[in-house]
Amino acid sequence: MEHELVITRRGHRTGLPITVAVHSTARGMAAGGCRLTHYPHWRDAVTDALRLSAAMTGKTTLAGLPLGGGKTVVALPAGHLPDRRALLLDVGDTIAFLGGRYATGPDVGTGPDDMAVIGERTEHVFCRPASAGGSGDSSEHTATGVIAALRAVCRQRFGSPDLAGRRFAILGLGRVGGHVLRLLAAERAHLVAADTEDRGALAARHGATWVSPRDCLAADVDVLIPAALGGLLTAASVPALRCAAIAGPANNQLDVPATADLLHERGILWAPDVVVSAGGLIHATAVELLHETPEQVAARLHGIGDTLATILQTAATTGVTPATVVDQLITQDQDRFAVRH
Ligand SMILES: NC(=O)c1ccc[n+]([C@@H]2O[C@H](COP(=O)([O-])OP(=O)(O)OC[C@H]3O[C@@H](n4cnc5c(N)ncnc54)[C@H](O)[C@@H]3O)[C@@H](O)[C@H]2O)c1
Numbered sequence: 506m507e508h509e510l511v512i513t514r515r516g517h518r519t520g521l522p523i524t525v526a527v528h529s530t531a532r533g534m535a536a537g538g539c540r541l542t543h544y545p546h547w548r549d550a551v552t553d554a555l556r557l558s559a560a561m562t563g564k565t566t567l568a569g570l571p572l573g574g575g576k577t578v579v580a581l582p583a584g585h586l587p588d589r590r591a592l593l594l595d596v597g598d599t600i601a602f603l604g605g606r607y608a609t610g611p612d613v614g615t616g617p618d619d620m621a622v623i624g625e626r627t628e629h630v631f632c633r634p635a636s637a638g639g640s641g642d643s644s645e646h647t648a649t650g651v652i653a654a655l656r657a658v659c660r661q662r663f664g665s666p667d668l669a670g671r672r673f674a675i676l677g678l679g680r681v682g683g684h685v686l687r688l689l690a691a692e693r694a695h696l697v698a699a700d701t702e703d704r705g706a707l708a709a710r711h712g713a714t715w716v717s718p719r720d721c722l723a724a725d726v727d728v729l730i731p732a733a734l735g736g737l738l739t740a741a742s743v744p745a746l747r748c749a750a751i752a753g754p755a756n757n758q759l760d761v762p763a764t765a766d767l768l769h770e771r772g773i774l775w776a777p778d779v780v781v782s783a784g785g786l787i788h789a790t791a792v793e794l795l796h797e798t799p800e801q802v803a804a805r806l807h808g809i810g811d812t813l814a815t816i817l818q819t820a821a822t823t824g825v826t827p828a829t830v831v832d833q834l835i836t837q838d839q840d841r842f843a844v845r846h
Pocket residue numbers: 643644645647676677678679680681682699700701702718732733734735754755756782783785786
């Protein structure tokens with residue numbers, strides 16, 4: 506067992522099993538979101554919590570945060586849903602029971618308002634709305650991190666971090682994609698954008714050309730920015746790509762790890778999403794858990810670009826993919842702490 510602690514408790518209000526997996530506190534308190542979703546069986550939620558909490562240790566490590574990785578997962582019953590407030594209070598009690606080893610935030614099926622309810626039972630929660638004393642919606646900060654990452658990608662791929670005049674295709678104009686669109690337009694970049702929802706007016710407002718999601722994915726641009734769902738980079742989609750690089754906030758962009766090799770073979774520079782997407786997590790935890798100053802938080806967000814630059818440079822000089830460098834960094838960090846403990 507590589508996890509430090511895994512508990513499953515029945516919530517006393519709802520009777521539902523709530524699992525918290527603490528993968529590692531070697532760097533500090535474990536952090537990771539609370540996922541409420543359907544699984545075939547509650548034991549599948551435990552399996553998912555093990556996987557997701559280990560991934561969070563990688564994410565906090567690469568973000569340079571003095572935090573470890575954890576996750577809360579609740580398998581919602583099929584059919585009749587439990588009272589949401591009661592369930593969130595049950596989650597809050599379970600996190601309080603862990604006495605500060607773990608703090609939670611939003612994930613699939615939860616948002617900032619839910620964090621405010623969990624916060625009625627435990628202080629170990631982040632991303633609460635500003636009205637509840639939290640740092641609010643994180644998407645703007647995720648976008649700030651994406652821009653820092655895009656500069657690092659452009660410096661590595663084109664020799665200059667300047668975004669002005671570069672061509673970007675943004676796939677997904679939701680909360681993060683909308684902010685990225687605005688920030689890139691302010692940099693005078695050339696923009697193409699798509700979404701499955703009609704957000705053509707938003708694109709036009711920022712001078713972007715509105716295309717279909719299919720055309721966006723295959724657009725002839727410098728950098729493709731995945732900002733919708735994960736799993737879009739596959740053995741089927743990679744041959745159609747015409748971009749020189751890919752960097753965006755969407756989680757789990759590769760369908761399987763081997764797709765990183767396909768991108769490498771095609772000469773497309775892929776920036777691992779685990780680094781690019783960390784801005785929201787960095788901002789919320791730095792403000793609410795680490796109580797850092799705005800200057801310290803800004804430096805951490807800017808640091809996404811420095812971390813990515815090091816990863817891309819190491820990959821270029823050693824001839825491996827950036828994904829391989831990321832795996833090596835996470836393993837080295839875990840080995841370092843394993844020796845110490
Ligand atoms: N919000 C954050 O702070 C944050 C942090 C880290 C990672 N992410 C990841 O970034 C991605 C975007 O997050 P978000 O908060 O902006 O989500 P969102 O739901 O606000 O936006 C996603 C957008 O993608 C669109 N979309 C869905 N399927 C599409 C498709 N096939 N083609 C084109 N567009 C499609 C949706 O209509 C929506 O407008 C997600 O993968 C999310 O997990 C978000």
